[in-house]
Amino acid sequence: MDIGLLKVFQAAAEEGSISKAAQRLNYVQSNVTARIQQLEQELKTPLFYRHSRGITLTSAGQTLMEYTLKIFNLLEEAAQAVLDSPVPKGSITIGSDTTAAVRLPAILSAYRGCYPDVEVHLQIGRNNDLIDAVLQYTVNGAFVDGPVEHPEIIQELVINEKLGLIVPDTIDYQGLQSVHDKTLLILNANCIYRTRLEEWLGDEGCRLGKVMEFGTMEGLLGCVKAGIGYAVLPVSYFNRMNVTEGIRCYPFPERYAEVPTVFIRRRDLYITSAFREFIEELKMRLPEAVCGADIPAAEPG
Known part of the structure; x- marks a missing residue:
């Protein structure tokens, strides 16, 4: 299955429109349509419902979208694994609801003081949106109201x-x-x-x-x-x-x-040295937190 076809499929699914996907990818609309049809023919199943408001995923399309996210995350993970080093660098993205965010400035300041080569992005959102962001690999981890019961999520810390x-x-x-x-x-x-x-x-x-x-x-x-x-x-x-x-x-x-506030991440997320040290900073700066599952060791760069 061609990665290029999956990129077109992902754009169409996220935009809910062939024309918007074409604009996002800088393709002509007919090219997007042809690539989606090619993918549907290859898989021998329709991936979208077509209607007056645009397109929506079929059940087969939803399944493919889940795998598409995992495939692109694995590609990104492979690049991170190759480039990762014992000295934290690169970037991490942390999600937080509004109330948990009040704890973060001191943590982020201390972390950046120790690891100035790491660029830290903060995404503030609502509970369900942050859980979705974790599941879709768009944030490394997030503070949310807990507990979160999901087979693909690990709760690293719990603050009561x-x-x-x-x-x-x-x-x-x-x-x-x-x-x-x-x-x-x-x-x-x-x-x-x-x-x-x-x-x-x-x-x-x-x-x-x-x-x-x-x-x-x-x-x-x-x-x-x-x-x-x-x-x-x-x-x-x-x-x-x-x-x-x-x-x-x-x-x-x-x-x-x-009520518990938990710091969550995907179970299958590759833990870079930058993200590992951020979690260690959380444990040190949040002494009242109860540690969750052990973090797998990162491979040395």
């Missing part, structure tokens, strides 16, 4: 965070009853923070009120300060923000407080 209610000063907080009918402000409507809150509410005979979802932490906290509602965040995140005006943090009861 404690949740708190983030409440505006305008609310006379006297316990959960003070906020149960207020609007919950949240970054991800389906996150584990909401689940823990609903468990607490249910045991107290209360129900969750309205939920307002935000795209940024700045917008969320600004609306909490404005008295629009309340939020649920790790206490450690609130403490690192060093907020002294407008909002207060009240810890959850111990029974509902603990």
